[in-house]
Amino acid sequence: xxxxxxxxxxxxxxxxxxxVWEAGVVLFHIKPYLLPSGSAVASAFWENRAALAHxxxxxxxxxxxxxVAAVLGGVVISLLxxxxxxxxxxxxxxxxxxxxxxxxxxxxxxxxxxxxxxTSKILMAFLFAFFPIVISTLGGLAxxxxxxxxxxxxxxxxxxxxxxxxxxxxxxxxxVDGCKMAMPLAVIGAIVGEFVGSENGLGSLxxxxxxxxxxxxxxxxxxTITVISGALYAVIDLAGRKIWWRAL
Numbered sequence: 001x002x003x004x005x006x007x008x009x010x011x012x013x014x015x016x017x018x019x020v021w022e023a024g025v026v027l028f029h030i031k032p033y034l035l036p037s038g039s040a041v042a043s044a045f046w047e048n049r050a051a052l053a054h055x056x057x058x059x060x061x062x063x064x065x066x067x068v069a070a071v072l073g074g075v076v077i078s079l080l081x082x083x084x085x086x087x088x089x090x091x092x093x094x095x096x097x098x099x100x101x102x103x104x105x106x107x108x109x110x111x112x113x114x115x116x117x118x119t120s121k122i123l124m125a126f127l128f129a130f131f132p133i134v135i136s137t138l139g140g141l142a143x144x145x146x147x148x149x150x151x152x153x154x155x156x157x158x159x160x161x162x163x164x165x166x167x168x169x170x171x172x173x174x175x176v177d178g179c180k181m182a183m184p185l186a187v188i189g190a191i192v193g194e195f196v197g198s199e200n201g202l203g204s205l206x207x208x209x210x211x212x213x214x215x216x217x218x219x220x221x222x223x224t225i226t227v228i229s230g231a232l233y234a235v236i237d238l239a240g241r242k243i244w245w246r247a248l
Contacts, residue, residue, distance in 0.1 A: 018038045021037070021038045022037050022038040022039060025037040025038075032215065032216070033213060033215050034215070035215070036215050036216040036219060040216045041216050041219040041220050041223065042220075043216070044214070044217045044219070044220045045220040045223065045224075048217060048220065051205065052202075052205070052220065052221065052224050054200075055200060055201050055202045055204070055205045055221075056202060056224050056228060058118075058200045058201045058202075059121075059187075059190055059191070059194065059201040059202045059203070059225075059228065060228055060232075062118050062121040062122050062125060062190045062193075062201065063125050063183075063186050063187050063189075063190045063228070063232065064232070065118075065122045065125070066121070066122040066123065066124065066125020066126040066128075066129060066186050066189060066190060067125060067126075067129050067179075067182065067183055067186040067232075069122065069126045070125070070126045070129035070130040070133055070182060070186065071129075071133055071179065071182075073126070073130060074129075074130050074133030074134045074137060074178075075133070075137055075175075077091065077095070077134055078133075078137035078138045078141065079137075079141075081134075081138060082138060082141045082142065095131065095134060098127075099131045103124065103127050103128055103189060103192065104192055106124075106127065107120075107124055107192055107193055107195075107196040107197075108196055108197075110123050110124060110193065110196075111193075111196055111197040116197045116198055116199065120193050120196075120197070121189075121190045121193035121194060121198065121201065122190075123193075124189040124190060124192055124193035125186040125187070125189040125190040125193070126186075126189070127189060128182075128185040128186055128188055128189030128192075129182035129183070129185050129186040129189065130182075132178045132181040132182040132185065133175075133178045133179065133182050135178065136174045136175055136177055136178025136179075136181070137171060137174065137175050137178060139174050140170065140171025140172065140173065140174030140175050141167050141170075141171045143170065143171070143174065144166060144167045144170040144171070145170070148166055148170075149162065149166065152165075152166055173240075176236065176239070176240035177240075179236050179240075180233060180236050180237065180240070183229070183232050183233050183236055184233060187225065187228065187229045187232070190203070191203040191206075191225065195207065202221050202224060202225055202228075205217075205221050206218055206221045206222070209221060
């Protein structure tokens with residue numbers, strides 16, 4: 001019974017938030033241009049559902065493309081850094097230095113280099129998601145229990161067999177956690193890229209709503225972004241549960 005109720009905890013929380021939001025706007029007579037009521041946001045969402053669906057699709061595929069690129073690049077870099085000490089001393093300081101650069105400052109440069117198309121948004125999503133994946137993958141590989149490594153050595157297991165049968169399963173939980181952190185960041189990266197320069201995507205729709213003083217539409221876009229981010233996170237969480245049994 002308790003497990004069944006726990007499944008609805010998040011839904012109950014959102015319902016309570018919507019009730020408090022609606023009641024607060026009405027009771028305190030908040031101006032709609034400052035904070036529209038939940039019902040006004042729902043109405044704007046329905047009226048603009050076609051535009052929201054169109055821009056949501058564009059943003060989502062850019063986020064997914066950037067995230068996949070970050071996963072592939074992050075895993076490759078992590079493996080190279082893990083197995084080659086020389087690369088670790090050379091590459092890791094560069095990665096940390098790049099991570100320290102405010103990504104928002106890079107967005108205008110990417111627009112100049114790549115134009116206003118999807119490439120710059122995908123690169124922004126990539127930059128936001130890359131670092132957590134590298135760090136989590138490296139941590140998972142390095143965190144393999146030493147006694148198990150010694151056990152494999154005692155069995156004369158080859159380095160390749162030790163890697164596939166021991167280090168990879170051991171690193172999976174950390175890798176999945178890194179992906180969970182990276183996915184919302186990829187969404188933020190794509191939206192930032194759309195803010196700086198784009199004619200499509202949810203970020204550009206927010207700017208359009210702002211220019212038209214349509215606060216209710218802005219909130220409906222924000223809700224849409226939240227739903228997309230939550231859905232993508234849930235997909236990763238579900239995938240992580242499916243492979244969790246492989247971890248040590």
